[in-house]
Structures are given as C-alpha cells and as structure tokens.
Amino acid sequence: MAAARSLLAVAQKFSGIPHEAFVFYDGLVANNTKAWWTEHKADYDRFVKEPLDAMLAELEDEFGKAALFRPYRDVRFSKDKTPYKEHQGGFVGAEDAMGWYVQISRDGLMVAGGWYSAQGKQLARWRDAVGSPNVTTLRAAIAKAEKAGLVVGGDVMKTRPRGVPEDHPDLDLLKHRTLTVEKRLGDPDWASTRQALTKVRGLWRAMTPLVEWLVDHVGPFDDGIPPEPQ
Numbered sequence: 283m284a285a286a287r288s289l290l291a292v293a294q295k296f297s298g299i300p301h302e303a304f305v306f307y308d309g310l311v312a313n314n315t316k317a318w319w320t321e322h323k324a325d326y327d328r329f330v331k332e333p334l335d336a337m338l339a340e341l342e343d344e345f346g347k348a349a350l351f352r353p354y355r356d357v358r359f360s361k362d363k364t365p366y367k368e369h370q371g372g373f374v375g376a377e378d379a380m381g382w383y384v385q386i387s388r389d390g391l392m393v394a395g396g397w398y399s400a401q402g403k404q405l406a407r408w409r410d411a412v413g414s415p416n417v418t419t420l421r422a423a424i425a426k427a428e429k430a431g432l433v434v435g436g437d438v439m440k441t442r443p444r445g446v447p448e449d450h451p452d453l454d455l456l457k458h459r460t461l462t463v464e465k466r467l468g469d470p471d472w473a474s475t476r477q478a479l480t481k482v483r484g485l486w487r488a489m490t491p492l493v494e495w496l497v498d499h500v501g502p503f504d505d506g507i508p509p510e511p512q
Contacts, residue, residue, distance in 0.1 A: 296336035298474040299391060302329040307368060307388040314364040326353070330370050330386055337384070337479055338372045345382055345486060348374045377497040378404070379460075382486045391473055393485040394464035396436065397496045402503035405459060409443065410509065411499035412455045420455070420499075423491035424463075430488035432463035461496065463489050 306325050310318065319326075331350065338348035351371050357363045369387035376382070379399040385392040400408070412420065424434060437459040442448065446456050455461075465485055472478060501507040 294332070294336050296333065296340050296476060296479050298476060299333050299337075299386060299478050300329050300474050301469060303333065303386050304388055304390055304469045306330060307370075307386065310366060311368050311388055314366055314368065316365055319366055334370060334372050334384070334386065337482065338374075340479055341374070341483060341486070344483070345374045346376070348372045376493050377501060378402075378503045380493060380496050380500070382489065382493065384482050389466065390468035390470075391478065391482075392464060392466045393432075393482055394462060395486065395489045395493055396462035397460050397500060398462060400437070400459050403505065404500050404503060407507065408458070408461075408500050409456060412452050416495075416499055417452050417455065420492075420495050423495050427463045427489045427492050430465075430485055432465045432485060432489060434461070434463055436460040436462045461492075463492065 302325065306322065306329055309322065334350060338350075342348065349372065351367070351373070353367055353370060355362075355365055355367055357365065369385050371383055371385040374382045379401065380397045382395040383393070385394070397404075397408075411417070428434065439457040439459065441457075442450070442453055443456055446453060450456060467473070467481065472481070498507070
C-alpha cells in the first residue's frame with residue numbers, strides 16, 4: 283500500500299480515538315459527497331486525523347515513521363465515483379508492501395499488518411522460503427499473532443500452485459499469494475482513552491515476528507536478498 287504523504291509531527295499527546303470519529307464515518311457512508319465533506323471537514327481533522335497523527339507519533343520510536351493515506355479516492359478508472367474513502371488508515375512500512383497498519387471506519391478501530399501485494403520476485407521468494415526449513419519460524423510467528431487474537435488472511439489460491447503435490451505439509455501456506463493478519467476492535471469504551479494506544483502497540487508487537495520474517499525472506503519487489511537454504 284502506498285501512502286501519499288508523510289505523517290506530520292504533532293505536539294499533543296495521544297488521548298484516545300473519540301467516538302465522534304466513528305460517527306463521522308457513519309455520516310460519510312450515508313453522504314459521500316463533496317458538499318458533505320466540506321461541511322464536516324473540521325470534524326475529520328479534529329476527531330480522525332489529529333488523534334491518528336498523535337497515536338502514530340507515539341509509536342514511531344518503536345516501529346518507525348508512519349504515514350496517513352489520502353482521504354480522497356482515485357476515481358479515474360472506477361465505476362464508483364464516490365469521492366472519499368470511507369475509512370482512514372495509518373501505515374508504517376517495513377519493506378515493499380509490508381508493515382503495520384491501523385484504521386478508523388464506521389465499524390470502529392482495526393489493527394492489521396503483514397504483506398499486502400505480491401510484485402516482482404516476492405511470490406517466488408515466498409514459495410522458496412515456505413519450502414525451506416525457515417517455515418518453522420514462520421509458523422511460530424503466525425502462532426504468536428493468532429494467540430493475540432489476530433486473524434490470518436491475504437490473497438489465497440483456491441487450488442494449489444502448479445507443481446506442488448496435494449500432500450505437501452505446507453500446502454496451506456503455499457496457497458497464499460500475500461499474508462496478512464488483522465483484528466477488528468470496534469468502538470469499545472477504552473477506544474477514547476490512552477488504552478487504545480496500548481492495544482494497538484500490543485497487537486503490532488504480536489505481529490512483529492511475522493512482519494520481520496516477511497522482510498527477511500520475501501523482501502523487496504526486486505533483487506536484494508540471498509536464496510533460501512535448502
């Protein structure tokens with residue numbers, strides 16, 4: 283996922299994601315027009331952008347510099363001409379299409395991460411790594427994420443890759459063309475307090491072994507990492 287602009291430094295300390303942030307997106311879903319957005323832009327800045335900026339600024343020392351995505355949709359090649367995204371996300375990139383993610387929408391707070399888009403040599407490296415002894419540490423990383431309540435997802439083939447036997451012990455992983463984890467937290471009472479920061483940090487930490495494994499073994503879009511030991 284490519285973020286459009288760098289996160290601006292903020293002076294205020296994170297104090298929570300206000301309930302009004304989720305109400306804002308509830309209204310946007312019902313009225314996704316330029317007129318409604320213009321009328322409620324101050325609410326977006328106050329209840330969505332500023333709290334997310336503050337949260338990500340406090341996470342920066344541990345995870346790295348984050349970026350917020352542009353709130354505007356690219357409608358040039360889409361049949362859906364609604365102008366605004368119905369969520370806002372912040373992303374810390376660890377490698378091409380890999381990293382940690384947090385999102386606000388009408389459904390509440392969501393935390394996610396992993397590998398989002400297979401390009402270049404990434405898919406071939408993924409399959410090589412899953413077919414190597416390093417699959418053991420991958421499964422341990424996935425288990426840690428799942429223990430924290432994160433749900434494994436991604437782009438998964440309905441059939442097995444060509445040349446992979448039906449009884450391959452890691453067929454479930456080889457079917458993945460990307461690998462992500464996520465947890466939907468909703469809008470509990472603690473979301474509007476600093477506990478939201480604690481929750482996001484804890485979930486990001488739980489997925490960090492997975493993110494680091496992906497960086498080490500799947501790597502960038504182009505050349506840059508050695509072949510897997512067999």
